[in-house]
Amino acid sequence: MSIVITDPKLIAELDAATGTVDLTDPTGRFLATVTAPSGKLPPGVKSPFSDEEMAERRKQRDGRPLADILRDLKEKHGS
Numbered sequence: 001m002s003i004v005i006t007d008p009k010l011i012a013e014l015d016a017a018t019g020t021v022d023l024t025d026p027t028g029r030f031l032a033t034v035t036a037p038s039g040k041l042p043p044g045v046k047s048p049f050s051d052e053e054m055a056e057r058r059k060q061r062d063g064r065p066l067a068d069i070l071r072d073l074k075e076k077h078g079s
Contacts, residue, residue, distance in 0.1 A: 020034070
């Protein structure tokens with residue numbers, strides 16, 4: 001399910017959030033817990049690649065340009 005948030009103040013608060021956030025209604029009733037994306041692996045998960053391997057992979061710029069990939073996908077699947 002997806003819920004669209006239109007309140008600019010709430011959007012700003014969520015954008016600024018880090019870590020885990022508990023959402024409650026005005027009475028304090030718990031609604032949900034959300035976790036802001038951090039770009040890091042969850043606790044207990046270890047990358048199969050070392051920091052050195054990741055640094056080397058970031059240097060490599062081989063492969064197809066994104067524009068080409070998107071064009072091919074549009075041709076194959078439409079829109």
